[in-house]
Amino acid sequence: MDSQLLAGTLEMLVLQIVSPQPSYGYAITQEVLQRSRGYLELKEGSLYPALHRMEREGLLESYWVEAGPKRRRKYYRVTAKGLAVLEAKQSEWKRFSAAVNGVMGATGVVGTADALA
Protein backbone atom coordinates (compact mmCIF):
# COMPACT_ATOMS: atom_id res chain seq x y z
CA MET A 1 0.00 0.00 0.00
CA ASP A 2 1.40 3.31 -1.07
CA SER A 3 0.68 5.50 1.92
CA GLN A 4 0.59 8.57 -0.27
CA LEU A 5 -2.54 7.32 -1.97
CA LEU A 6 -4.38 7.31 1.32
CA ALA A 7 -3.90 11.03 1.78
CA GLY A 8 -7.16 12.74 1.07
CA THR A 9 -9.29 9.62 1.31
CA LEU A 10 -8.75 8.78 4.97
CA GLU A 11 -11.30 11.28 6.22
CA MET A 12 -13.82 10.15 3.64
CA LEU A 13 -13.41 6.52 4.65
CA VAL A 14 -13.85 7.34 8.34
CA LEU A 15 -16.94 9.45 7.69
CA GLN A 16 -18.39 6.67 5.58
CA ILE A 17 -17.88 4.09 8.32
CA VAL A 18 -19.39 6.12 11.14
CA SER A 19 -22.21 7.70 9.14
CA PRO A 20 -24.72 4.83 9.45
CA GLN A 21 -23.89 4.27 13.12
CA PRO A 22 -21.26 5.43 15.59
CA SER A 23 -18.06 3.46 15.93
CA TYR A 24 -14.69 3.68 17.68
CA GLY A 25 -11.09 3.79 16.55
CA TYR A 26 -10.09 0.18 16.69
CA ALA A 27 -13.37 -1.00 15.18
CA ILE A 28 -12.97 1.46 12.31
CA THR A 29 -9.60 0.01 11.38
CA GLN A 30 -11.08 -3.49 11.37
CA GLU A 31 -14.11 -2.46 9.35
CA VAL A 32 -12.00 -0.76 6.69
CA LEU A 33 -9.70 -3.78 6.63
CA GLN A 34 -12.65 -6.11 6.06
CA ARG A 35 -14.43 -4.04 3.44
CA SER A 36 -11.22 -3.59 1.46
CA ARG A 37 -10.43 -7.31 1.70
CA GLY A 38 -7.34 -6.74 3.77
CA TYR A 39 -5.86 -4.06 1.57
CA LEU A 40 -6.36 -0.86 3.54
CA GLU A 41 -4.61 -1.01 6.90
CA LEU A 42 -5.26 2.22 8.77
CA LYS A 43 -2.41 2.91 11.15
CA GLU A 44 -3.15 4.23 14.61
CA GLY A 45 -0.69 7.04 14.11
CA SER A 46 -2.83 8.21 11.20
CA LEU A 47 -6.29 7.38 12.43
CA TYR A 48 -6.30 8.85 15.91
CA PRO A 49 -4.89 12.23 14.91
CA ALA A 50 -7.42 12.27 12.06
CA LEU A 51 -10.30 11.52 14.44
CA HIS A 52 -9.19 14.29 16.79
CA ARG A 53 -8.79 16.70 13.89
CA MET A 54 -12.23 15.89 12.54
CA GLU A 55 -13.77 16.36 15.94
CA ARG A 56 -12.03 19.72 16.28
CA GLU A 57 -13.46 20.71 12.91
CA GLY A 58 -16.95 19.71 13.98
CA LEU A 59 -17.33 16.76 11.62
CA LEU A 60 -17.53 14.25 14.46
CA GLU A 61 -18.70 14.10 18.06
CA SER A 62 -17.34 11.64 20.58
CA TYR A 63 -18.47 9.93 23.76
CA TRP A 64 -17.03 7.24 25.98
CA VAL A 65 -18.65 3.86 26.40
CA GLU A 66 -17.74 1.32 29.06
CA ALA A 67 -17.04 -2.03 27.42
CA GLY A 68 -16.07 -3.85 30.57
CA PRO A 69 -15.09 -3.22 34.18
CA LYS A 70 -12.03 -1.26 33.13
CA ARG A 71 -12.19 -1.16 29.36
CA ARG A 72 -13.51 1.90 27.57
CA ARG A 73 -14.16 2.82 23.97
CA LYS A 74 -14.37 6.28 22.47
CA TYR A 75 -17.25 6.29 20.03
CA TYR A 76 -17.52 8.80 17.21
CA ARG A 77 -20.78 9.98 15.72
CA VAL A 78 -21.06 12.04 12.54
CA THR A 79 -22.51 15.55 12.73
CA ALA A 80 -24.67 17.31 10.16
CA LYS A 81 -21.57 19.15 8.99
CA GLY A 82 -19.72 15.85 8.78
CA LEU A 83 -22.47 14.41 6.60
CA ALA A 84 -22.23 17.35 4.22
CA VAL A 85 -18.46 16.96 4.05
CA LEU A 86 -18.88 13.24 3.39
CA GLU A 87 -21.11 13.90 0.41
CA ALA A 88 -18.69 16.49 -0.93
CA LYS A 89 -15.79 14.09 -0.57
CA GLN A 90 -17.72 11.34 -2.29
CA SER A 91 -18.28 13.55 -5.32
CA GLU A 92 -14.68 14.66 -5.23
CA TRP A 93 -13.47 11.09 -5.15
CA LYS A 94 -15.63 10.08 -8.09
CA ARG A 95 -14.46 13.02 -10.14
CA PHE A 96 -10.85 12.48 -9.20
CA SER A 97 -10.74 8.74 -9.91
CA ALA A 98 -12.57 9.32 -13.19
CA ALA A 99 -10.02 11.98 -14.12
CA VAL A 100 -7.09 9.70 -13.30
CA ASN A 101 -8.66 6.86 -15.26
CA GLY A 102 -9.18 9.29 -18.10
CA VAL A 103 -5.49 10.11 -18.18
CA MET A 104 -4.45 6.48 -17.80
CA GLY A 105 -6.81 5.14 -20.43
CA ALA A 106 -6.80 7.86 -23.06
CA THR A 107 -6.03 6.44 -26.46
CA GLY A 108 -5.87 9.58 -28.54
CA VAL A 109 -2.53 11.26 -28.06
CA VAL A 110 -2.69 15.01 -28.49
CA GLY A 111 0.08 17.51 -28.24
CA THR A 112 2.82 15.17 -27.22
CA ALA A 113 6.32 15.36 -28.45
CA ASP A 114 7.31 14.74 -31.97
CA ALA A 115 10.68 14.59 -30.43
CA LEU A 116 13.93 13.30 -31.63
CA ALA A 117 15.82 11.14 -29.31
Add this chain to the structure above:
Amino acid sequence: MDSQLLAGTLEMLVLQIVSPQPSYGYAITQEVLQRSRGYLELKEGSLYPALHRMEREGLLESYWVEAGPKRRRKYYRVTAKGLAVLEAKQSEWKRFSAAVNGVMGATGVVGTADALA
Protein backbone atom coordinates in the same frame (compact mmCIF):
# COMPACT_ATOMS: atom_id res chain seq x y z
CA MET B 1 -9.28 19.60 -6.63
CA ASP B 2 -8.14 18.29 -3.29
CA SER B 3 -4.40 18.40 -3.67
CA GLN B 4 -4.02 15.60 -1.18
CA LEU B 5 -5.62 13.22 -3.61
CA LEU B 6 -2.90 13.87 -6.14
CA ALA B 7 -0.22 12.59 -3.82
CA GLY B 8 0.92 9.21 -5.00
CA THR B 9 -0.63 9.48 -8.45
CA LEU B 10 1.45 12.31 -9.87
CA GLU B 11 4.40 10.09 -10.74
CA MET B 12 2.11 7.51 -12.30
CA LEU B 13 0.44 10.15 -14.48
CA VAL B 14 3.77 11.52 -15.65
CA LEU B 15 5.13 8.07 -16.47
CA GLN B 16 1.95 7.29 -18.36
CA ILE B 17 2.23 10.43 -20.46
CA VAL B 18 5.87 10.00 -21.42
CA SER B 19 5.81 6.22 -21.86
CA PRO B 20 4.54 6.14 -25.46
CA GLN B 21 6.84 8.98 -26.51
CA PRO B 22 9.01 11.60 -24.82
CA SER B 23 7.50 14.88 -23.71
CA TYR B 24 8.44 17.99 -21.74
CA GLY B 25 7.15 19.70 -18.63
CA TYR B 26 4.76 22.23 -20.05
CA ALA B 27 3.32 19.77 -22.58
CA ILE B 28 2.76 17.23 -19.83
CA THR B 29 0.63 19.67 -17.84
CA GLN B 30 -1.44 20.43 -20.95
CA GLU B 31 -1.83 16.76 -21.84
CA VAL B 32 -3.01 15.82 -18.35
CA LEU B 33 -5.35 18.80 -18.37
CA GLN B 34 -6.88 17.71 -21.67
CA ARG B 35 -7.21 14.02 -20.86
CA SER B 36 -8.87 14.83 -17.53
CA ARG B 37 -11.16 17.36 -19.21
CA GLY B 38 -9.76 20.25 -17.28
CA TYR B 39 -9.87 18.63 -13.87
CA LEU B 40 -6.24 17.82 -13.13
CA GLU B 41 -4.08 20.94 -13.15
CA LEU B 42 -0.49 20.00 -12.46
CA LYS B 43 1.30 22.91 -10.86
CA GLU B 44 4.85 23.77 -11.82
CA GLY B 45 5.90 23.64 -8.19
CA SER B 46 4.80 20.01 -8.12
CA LEU B 47 5.73 18.83 -11.59
CA TYR B 48 9.28 20.07 -11.98
CA PRO B 49 10.52 18.79 -8.64
CA ALA B 50 8.81 15.48 -9.45
CA LEU B 51 10.52 15.27 -12.83
CA HIS B 52 13.90 15.96 -11.24
CA ARG B 53 13.26 13.43 -8.55
CA MET B 54 12.24 10.77 -11.02
CA GLU B 55 15.30 11.41 -13.13
CA ARG B 56 17.49 11.14 -10.03
CA GLU B 57 15.84 7.81 -9.28
CA GLY B 58 16.49 6.56 -12.79
CA LEU B 59 12.86 6.42 -13.93
CA LEU B 60 13.38 9.10 -16.57
CA GLU B 61 16.14 10.40 -18.81
CA SER B 62 16.21 13.93 -20.16
CA TYR B 63 17.66 15.78 -23.11
CA TRP B 64 17.34 19.32 -24.42
CA VAL B 65 15.68 20.11 -27.70
CA GLU B 66 15.86 23.46 -29.48
CA ALA B 67 12.37 24.70 -30.23
CA GLY B 68 13.42 28.00 -31.73
CA PRO B 69 16.44 30.25 -31.99
CA LYS B 70 16.49 30.74 -28.25
CA ARG B 71 13.76 28.49 -26.92
CA ARG B 72 14.61 25.14 -25.44
CA ARG B 73 12.57 22.27 -24.12
CA LYS B 74 13.71 19.58 -21.76
CA TYR B 75 12.30 16.31 -22.97
CA TYR B 76 11.88 13.34 -20.71
CA ARG B 77 12.02 9.74 -21.86
CA VAL B 78 11.03 6.78 -19.70
CA THR B 79 13.67 4.19 -18.83
CA ALA B 80 13.25 0.45 -18.46
CA LYS B 81 13.12 0.97 -14.73
CA GLY B 82 10.52 3.66 -15.19
CA LEU B 83 8.37 1.34 -17.27
CA ALA B 84 8.49 -1.28 -14.55
CA VAL B 85 7.54 1.32 -11.95
CA LEU B 86 4.69 2.50 -14.17
CA GLU B 87 3.24 -0.99 -14.37
CA ALA B 88 3.58 -1.42 -10.63
CA LYS B 89 1.84 1.89 -10.00
CA GLN B 90 -0.95 1.00 -12.41
CA SER B 91 -1.65 -2.19 -10.49
CA GLU B 92 -1.38 -0.30 -7.22
CA TRP B 93 -3.86 2.31 -8.41
CA LYS B 94 -6.37 -0.29 -9.56
CA ARG B 95 -6.13 -2.14 -6.27
CA PHE B 96 -6.34 1.02 -4.25
CA SER B 97 -9.33 2.53 -6.06
CA ALA B 98 -11.10 -0.83 -5.92
CA ALA B 99 -10.41 -1.00 -2.18
CA VAL B 100 -11.73 2.50 -1.58
CA ASN B 101 -14.82 1.79 -3.65
CA GLY B 102 -15.24 -1.39 -1.62
CA VAL B 103 -15.28 0.58 1.59
CA MET B 104 -17.57 3.20 0.12
CA GLY B 105 -20.08 0.57 -0.89
CA ALA B 106 -19.61 0.87 -4.61
CA THR B 107 -18.10 -2.54 -5.13
CA GLY B 108 -17.26 -3.16 -8.73
CA VAL B 109 -18.10 0.36 -9.73
CA VAL B 110 -15.13 2.24 -11.07
CA GLY B 111 -15.11 5.81 -12.18
CA THR B 112 -14.88 6.24 -15.92
CA ALA B 113 -13.90 9.23 -17.96
CA ASP B 114 -17.56 9.66 -18.88
CA ALA B 115 -18.27 10.73 -15.34
CA LEU B 116 -16.44 13.95 -16.11
CA ALA B 117 -18.87 15.00 -18.78
Add this chain to the structure above:
DNA sequence: CTCTATGCCTAGAATGCCTACATATTAGCC
Protein backbone atom coordinates in the same frame (compact mmCIF):
# COMPACT_ATOMS: atom_id res chain seq x y z
C1' DC C 1 4.21 -16.35 32.36
C1' DT C 2 4.17 -14.92 27.78
C1' DC C 3 2.16 -13.73 23.64
C1' DT C 4 -1.47 -11.82 21.05
C1' DA C 5 -5.40 -8.98 20.62
C1' DT C 6 -7.88 -5.04 22.10
C1' DG C 7 -7.94 -0.02 22.99
C1' DC C 8 -6.30 4.83 23.27
C1' DC C 9 -2.69 8.21 22.60
C1' DT C 10 1.55 11.33 21.18
C1' DA C 11 6.20 13.13 19.37
C1' DG C 12 9.08 13.57 15.79
C1' DA C 13 10.58 12.17 11.15
C1' DA C 14 9.61 11.84 6.45
C1' DT C 15 7.10 12.81 2.43
C1' DG C 16 5.48 15.61 -1.12
C1' DC C 17 2.20 19.15 -2.89
C1' DC C 18 1.41 24.20 -3.16
C1' DT C 19 2.14 29.29 -3.22
C1' DA C 20 4.89 32.60 -4.93
C1' DC C 21 8.37 34.09 -7.20
C1' DA C 22 12.29 34.54 -10.70
C1' DT C 23 13.75 34.42 -15.44
C1' DA C 24 13.22 34.40 -20.42
C1' DT C 25 11.23 33.80 -25.26
C1' DT C 26 7.37 34.18 -28.50
C1' DA C 27 3.14 35.79 -30.61
C1' DG C 28 -1.02 38.68 -30.97
C1' DC C 29 -2.94 43.10 -30.57
C1' DC C 30 -3.64 48.13 -31.11
Add this chain to the structure above:
DNA sequence: GGCTAATATGTAGGCATTCTAGGCATAGAG
Protein backbone atom coordinates in the same frame (compact mmCIF):
# COMPACT_ATOMS: atom_id res chain seq x y z
C1' DG D 1 6.60 50.63 -30.06
C1' DG D 2 4.38 48.87 -26.01
C1' DC D 3 1.23 45.71 -23.70
C1' DT D 4 -0.47 41.24 -22.57
C1' DA D 5 -0.84 36.39 -22.59
C1' DA D 6 1.06 32.06 -23.49
C1' DT D 7 5.09 29.24 -23.47
C1' DA D 8 8.97 27.24 -20.78
C1' DT D 9 11.97 26.00 -16.81
C1' DG D 10 13.23 26.42 -12.24
C1' DT D 11 13.71 27.19 -6.74
C1' DA D 12 12.51 28.29 -1.69
C1' DG D 13 9.73 27.96 2.02
C1' DG D 14 5.33 26.75 3.89
C1' DC D 15 1.97 23.46 4.89
C1' DA D 16 -0.61 19.27 5.57
C1' DT D 17 -0.64 14.52 6.38
C1' DT D 18 1.09 10.02 6.94
C1' DC D 19 4.25 6.83 9.25
C1' DT D 20 7.53 5.06 12.73
C1' DA D 21 8.10 4.05 17.14
C1' DG D 22 7.09 4.25 21.14
C1' DG D 23 3.95 4.50 25.89
C1' DC D 24 0.15 2.75 28.75
C1' DA D 25 -3.38 -0.62 30.01
C1' DT D 26 -6.84 -4.75 30.05
C1' DA D 27 -8.13 -9.44 28.60
C1' DG D 28 -7.76 -14.10 26.94
C1' DA D 29 -5.22 -18.25 25.27
C1' DG D 30 -1.60 -21.56 25.52
